[in-house]
Amino acid sequence: MRKADMRIDSIQENEYTVVLDVWEASVRATHDFLKEEDIAYFKPLILNEYLYAVELRGVRNEEGKIIAFVGAAEDNLEMLFVHPSVRGQGIGKILLQYAVAELGIIKVDVNEQNQQAIGFYEHEGFKTIGRSELDASGKPYPILHMQLS
Numbered sequence: 001m002r003k004a005d006m007r008i009d010s011i012q013e014n015e016y017t018v019v020l021d022v023w024e025a026s027v028r029a030t031h032d033f034l035k036e037e038d039i040a041y042f043k044p045l046i047l048n049e050y051l052y053a054v055e056l057r058g059v060r061n062e063e064g065k066i067i068a069f070v071g072a073a074e075d076n077l078e079m080l081f082v083h084p085s086v087r088g089q090g091i092g093k094i095l096l097q098y099a100v101a102e103l104g105i106i107k108v109d110v111n112e113q114n115q116q117a118i119g120f121y122e123h124e125g126f127k128t129i130g131r132s133e134l135d136a137s138g139k140p141y142p143i144l145h146m147q148l149s
Contacts, residue, residue, distance in 0.1 A: 006091065008098050011056040011069060018066050019056070020047045022083050029084035033113040038139065045137075054078045055103060059091055070095045070103075077108040096124055100148065111135070112142040121146050 011019060023046055027039060054071030059082075061067050068091045071079035077099055082092045099105040108126060110117045118128075130145035 006059055006094060008057050008059055008095065011058045011066065015058075015066060016047055016051050019051060019058070019069055022066055022069060023079070023081050025083050025085075026081035029087070030116060031111065031114060033111070033141065041137075050078070057095070057098065057103070059095060061086075068092065068095055070099050072099055072103040072105055075104050075106045077105045080108075092120065093124065096121075106148045108146050109136075109143045110146060112144050118144060118146075125149055 020043065024039065024043065027034065027042075051071065054073050056069060056071050058066040058070075059068040067086050068082040069079065070077065077096070080092060080095055080099070082095075096105075108121055109132075110121060112118075112131070125148055126146040127149045128144045129147045132143045132145065133140070135141045135143050
């Protein structure tokens with residue numbers, strides 16, 4: 001996909017199952033530290049709660065199908081997921097830059113085990129400002145709190 005062809009727009013509630021599919025494919029490709037039961041635990045939370053709690057924007061392919069998305073709440077980036085079939089094409093960077101410029105993002109929490117994501121955010125100007133031993137659900141996945149410097 002060419003960057004010139006990319007469009008970022010709002011995601012409608014009737015598209016949440018597609019967003020969940022992108023989330024799951026992305027998580028399976030990048031979060032190898034998660035157990036199968038963790039993915040099963042988070043799926044209904046993502047679909048029934050988390051997507052409603054954020055301002056969602058998506059990147060669509062030429063057919064109009066969502067291939068990546070970002071979710072923001074206040075100045076926090078709550079989600080940024082790119083379908084593995086289009087990873088490495090700069091879509092995540094474009095979405096992050098959009099979130100910073102258009103949604104006022106200055107903070108993000110990242111799983112400490114997700115070294116690719118940490119490197120990505122550091123490359124984009126984020127610095128670690130804190131750490132939590134448990135994730136927001138109380139699961140033993142340490143979280144790095146990062147902020148745009």
